[in-house]
Amino acid sequence: MKAVLVVKDFNPQTGEPGEVDCLEVPTPEPVKDDDVLIKVAYASICGSDPNVLKGLFPDRAPCPIGHEMAGTIADLGPRAKELGWWVGDRITGNFFQSCGACEYCHDNMGQFCPEAVGKVGTQAEYIVWSASQLYRLPDSVDLLTGTLSEPFNIALHAIETADMKLGARVAISGGGGIGLMLVQLARLAGASEVTIFEPVQSKRELALALGADHAVDPAGGDAIAETAEITGGRGFNAVLEASGNPKAAETAIKIADKQGHIVYFAMYPKEYELPVNLYQHCYHNELRIQGMFLGQYSFARSVAMLPRVNLKPLIEKIYPLEECKQAYADQMSGKYVKLVFDCLA
Amino acid sequence: MKAVLVVKDFNPQTGEPGEVDCLEVPTPEPVKDDDVLIKVAYASICGSDPNVLKGLFPDRAPCPIGHEMAGTIADLGPRAKELGWWVGDRITGNFFQSCGACEYCHDNMGQFCPEAVGKVGTQAEYIVWSASQLYRLPDSVDLLTGTLSEPFNIALHAIETADMKLGARVAISGGGGIGLMLVQLARLAGASEVTIFEPVQSKRELALALGADHAVDPAGGDAIAETAEITGGRGFNAVLEASGNPKAAETAIKIADKQGHIVYFAMYPKEYELPVNLYQHCYHNELRIQGMFLGQYSFARSVAMLPRVNLKPLIEKIYPLEECKQAYADQMSGKYVKLVFDCLA
Amino acid sequence: MKAVLVVKDFNPQTGEPGEVDCLEVPTPEPVKDDDVLIKVAYASICGSDPNVLKGLFPDRAPCPIGHEMAGTIADLGPRAKELGWWVGDRITGNFFQSCGACEYCHDNMGQFCPEAVGKVGTQAEYIVWSASQLYRLPDSVDLLTGTLSEPFNIALHAIETADMKLGARVAISGGGGIGLMLVQLARLAGASEVTIFEPVQSKRELALALGADHAVDPAGGDAIAETAEITGGRGFNAVLEASGNPKAAETAIKIADKQGHIVYFAMYPKEYELPVNLYQHCYHNELRIQGMFLGQYSFARSVAMLPRVNLKPLIEKIYPLEECKQAYADQMSGKYVKLVFDCLA
Amino acid sequence: MKAVLVVKDFNPQTGEPGEVDCLEVPTPEPVKDDDVLIKVAYASICGSDPNVLKGLFPDRAPCPIGHEMAGTIADLGPRAKELGWWVGDRITGNFFQSCGACEYCHDNMGQFCPEAVGKVGTQAEYIVWSASQLYRLPDSVDLLTGTLSEPFNIALHAIETADMKLGARVAISGGGGIGLMLVQLARLAGASEVTIFEPVQSKRELALALGADHAVDPAGGDAIAETAEITGGRGFNAVLEASGNPKAAETAIKIADKQGHIVYFAMYPKEYELPVNLYQHCYHNELRIQGMFLGQYSFARSVAMLPRVNLKPLIEKIYPLEECKQAYADQMSGKYVKLVFDCLA
Secondary structure: OEEEEEEEOOOOOOOOOOEEEEEEOOOOOOOOOOEEEEEEEEEEOOOOHHHHOOOOOOOOOOEEOOOOOEEEEEEEOHHHHHOOOOOOOEEEEOOEEOOOOOOOHHHOOHHHOOOOEEOOOOOEOEEEEEHHHEEEOOOOOOHHHHOOHHHHHHHHHHHHHHOOOOOOEEEEEOOOHHHHHHHHHHHHEOOOEEEEEOOOHHHHHHHHHOOOOEEEOOOOOOHHHHHHHHOOOOOEEEEEEOOOOHHHHHHHHHOEEEEEEEEEOOOOOOOOEEEEEHHHHHHHOOOEEEEOOOOOOOHHHHHHHHHHOOOHHHEEEEEEHHHHHHHHHHHHHOOOOEEEEEOOO | OEEEEEEEOOOOOOOOOOEEEEEEOOOOOOOOOOEEEEEEEEEEOOOOHHHHOOOOOOOOOOEEOOOOOEEEEEEEOHHHHHOOOOOOOEEEEOOEEOOOOOOOHHHOOHHHOOOOEEOOOOOEOEEEEEHHHEEEOOOOOOHHHHOOHHHHHHHHHHHHHHOOOOOOEEEEEOOOHHHHHHHHHHHHEOOOEEEEEOOOHHHHHHHHHOOOOEEEOOOOOOHHHHHHHHOOOOOEEEEEEOOOOHHHHHHHHHOEEEEEEEEEOOOOOOOOEEEEEHHHHHHHOOOEEEEOOOOOOOHHHHHHHHHHOOOHHHEEEEEEHHHHHHHHHHHHHOOOOEEEEEOOO | OEEEEEEEOOOOOOOOOOEEEEEEOOOOOOOOOOEEEEEEEEEEOOOOHHHHOOOOOOOOOOEEOOOOOEEEEEEEOHHHHHOOOOOOOEEEEOOEEOOOOOOOHHHOOHHHOOOOEEOOOOOEOEEEEEHHHEEEOOOOOOHHHHOOHHHHHHHHHHHHHHOOOOOOEEEEEOOOHHHHHHHHHHHHEOOOEEEEEOOOHHHHHHHHHOOOOEEEOOOOOOHHHHHHHHOOOOOEEEEEEOOOOHHHHHHHHHOEEEEEEEEEOOOOOOOOEEEEEHHHHHHHOOOEEEEOOOOOOOHHHHHHHHHHOOOHHHEEEEEEHHHHHHHHHHHHHOOOOEEEEEOOO | OEEEEEEEOOOOOOOOOOEEEEEEOOOOOOOOOOEEEEEEEEEEOOOOHHHHOOOOOOOOOOEEOOOOOEEEEEEEOHHHHHOOOOOOOEEEEOOEEOOOOOOOHHHOOHHHOOOOEEOOOOOEOEEEEEHHHEEEOOOOOOHHHHOOHHHHHHHHHHHHHHOOOOOOEEEEEOOOHHHHHHHHHHHHEOOOEEEEEOOOHHHHHHHHHOOOOEEEOOOOOOHHHHHHHHOOOOOEEEEEEOOOOHHHHHHHHHOEEEEEEEEEOOOOOOOOEEEEEHHHHHHHOOOEEEEOOOOOOOHHHHHHHHHHOOOHHHEEEEEEHHHHHHHHHHHHHOOOOEEEEEOOO
């Protein structure tokens, strides 16, 4: 079968980035009783995928890549059948498989499971996952939308983490793929008003088209003054920072209302430290600042919410696996919201 | 000014119902510093208003009636001005004014405040309330929709009480005014699927038009079998019982999923007792059964949510104050979702 | 090895109860990689154990019995070693092993896992459990106390379910093993006052000795009047019903304060239905009535809390395995709080 | 009557601190219907009281001072009597009186009420407060302990804000008055282990005597290594930072377990900014960092908890009002946990 592989690692001496290629590799087979062979239909690129090419995870090549996908079941072990799966089932799934038996898993913190396996390699024609990783797509959700279920689940769990009340005034910082999901989810989670903070005009416009009530350009304008106007001088009850940009991270604290909840869940630069004025922000304003890594217990509910949102406008280009070099170059240009491989092409 | 008054009490000997009439009475005046004279534009009839005519509150006549309204400020005391109000402001408000100083109010349970005053009498040309009872209507919300803010707040707080997760499967029991608000609010509070249970076909159809995904006729069909089909055999994560009907109350428990939350907040018959099988429902299914009286801390957020919903289809007839006898007769027929007085007519 | 077995089933024709006996059986061996052979030190009898002899689970004999225990590791598979266990480790554990992979487990509801295995048979010299079921006993907790970890976890999760605020007035209904744990846990979970409702004087006295502030005899006195006196007319913020007695279940609702939380988690008669006046209790008083089955995510925290409580006074008799007939007869007499097998005797 | 007054302001030119003196002033009288004249028995000094002498609130002199007290009712208005108060009642109270009617008060955020009045001046023989500010002392709580109810309420609400699970591992940073209350409250709020971080040995010893399980000297030792040892390598589930020390604030983040909750509620230097590594602490560790200002809704529950704790060891010196200069000098020396005026002396 064809698969995208990282074929060359980042070179720390020269600074030369790593490389991907589409190669012919053996089709994997279900080995364990509960294994399922998935014929991948679409596999989207995550913003974190290029980190392998940038040296964040050294000395990996050659290795498979990609953890987002939707497809159909092509083959499966006997236990997977007992659990109700069958050939042809339309599915998506969670690549991050926690063990269910360690002290973290026993405490509902499976995202920190030291035994967890991250089954990457969805940017390929086939992949084998365990039945317990799969979620059936609702009939009304097509496979192209379905590949976005994994980042959508991150967005949904970020909204859960924000723990906002019905009628909250919500700010979304960053209009990329996650941000545009958040705009839609904030409305569906009870926001009375949703404001997008995003420097790129086309992304602001897309956010407004997808349900944002207000759009602020944090680069051009005065984010704090615009916040005051939008919120009647109060600030936002919840701020979700999805840009990963340090400047945006600092603005997030300043635009929050008293008792506001601020959620940080992007991949910030590893050494970056957000300055938090404890007297002003914590003592006087009673802010709550939270982070989030993965949403290990919300996947089923995320898939159930897919029919409520419109994710198609986030997909800007679709590539066959063979065009993976171009796809990764586009991804690393930062110009696109969401890029997808058509693995059947 | 003109005002609807209860002019005759229920007669417990003969069973004859009480009566309303539209009379000319003195226009009230702001007395306290923070009083506000409101020129009522619309005042809707609450399902509980006719209870005065049915003997629930004996020996009241003559008395004013009505606690839902939207209007404009006609006059106001100096403290009300200091608090930012002005003549002409478009407002709605909360008739139930808790004291803010007793042990219940200090514990965020103002709905149980023994010093609370219920300022009824909105079905009139003018009424005087305190500035602290008022909420400014958003620009996009007209006065006719605004009069529904009080029942809408009850519906919103019922949704809060249900405390459901994003992606929950939700059932609304009863397609009256509150039920049709709940259908819309459930979607806005993160339900992945909303099912209405309602015996009247036209109300089921309206619920579907307003966003319900499924409609069940609890009279005609088998509510439990239909639930199994709709929810894939799981049941609902949240059930909001808004009909006040004992049979519906009993069904509510049976259609809930394990760990389901069931909220009862209608006015059930005073002596009615719901049978709860503790072994099955509490021990084995871990259900949570809750009641709700008033939403004393959600009014501002409810008003902020008004632009998100469509309440106009709930209003079936509008009457001048002079036609109050007809309006109350219609209300007591049980055929209408929501009836409203046009107090400027 | 010696093991207590159910050797005869309940006879539905004659009504004759089933029987236990202590027999010689083969010592089990670790089969799976993560299996652990436990040398049981103490195994306590659960109030539900005699249900096998009363016909609740028909046609089981011969079968092992008991699910509470503390002991030491005697042998273990290679994976269990990798996970940090070793021969001689002092442990207790959770007999109820959910799969960690099904839709319930993915939703933090492992207590409803359809694949769960209840590994009974602790009333024996040895038992084999999976490493993931084990919890290390704190140094200060001896093995005799350790065998009570499983019911203690039920009690702790019931307190969690009650979801009470710091300073709450708490009532515990029933002064059996669970009730006496609840008295201690309620104090440790922030109750300002704990009141025990229990008809047996010696149990009331023990509850007072273990930290209850007030004791009420629900049989002799007027529970509602005494509640009013104890709580200054307010009622209890949380009521935990642990007796399984229908009359106590009904009292629980009547002694709750407005917005009170009532938790039912005993094994009530299968057909019993609690009457709940929706108008009074739910609409007007905003009560929250909840049930609870098992505490699948609190075991580690329960074991960590064992040094904070005094469970020794709950243990009234200790038997060698050979005296199992007497032990079960005593258990079924209802006269004892907690009975324990010394499996090393 | 005698009263402590700030008689001289801080001099920003010379840096000379302000001064207090004990003067004879007119005894206040109840003016409003719900006013209560309190004969103050004890008035403790808050760590923030000397801030007036240090220039934090410029140009105030002459002004009354002190907001902690317990005493008895000496006189009261007619409305206060109706509300159940009477001469001789033993009381304490909340100096911070929110209006109960503004948008913050309507949203349960009365601590931010712009109309709130802070009724300072408890370091005197008499003070007038509103009946709604008062809380009756439990019979078992003497007036000397009662004066600590206000800081105790801050501590209790900080524990509420930490929102910890039963069995949590808790760290208290700072062994001053609030810290030593927190040690006791953490145990009463379900901590399985409480660790005090405090550089002064005598305070560490007092914390251990009052219930801490472990004590760490953050100056002498390696706080992170000691945390690893105490918590089995996991870190603390909740960290309450009560020292106001920037170094301690930074340690707080580093000793938290994944998903740990960190609460900051001391008065940190106004310009100080805590550096938070978003990648490490928020993204990877899912920490929750929160602040807290006042506990406006927990006072009644705090008073109910007073019999559960031992606050006497916190009081190191008691002065008559005439020795106020010495008392404030001692307070500003930083050597004492809690200093109190005996206003009857």
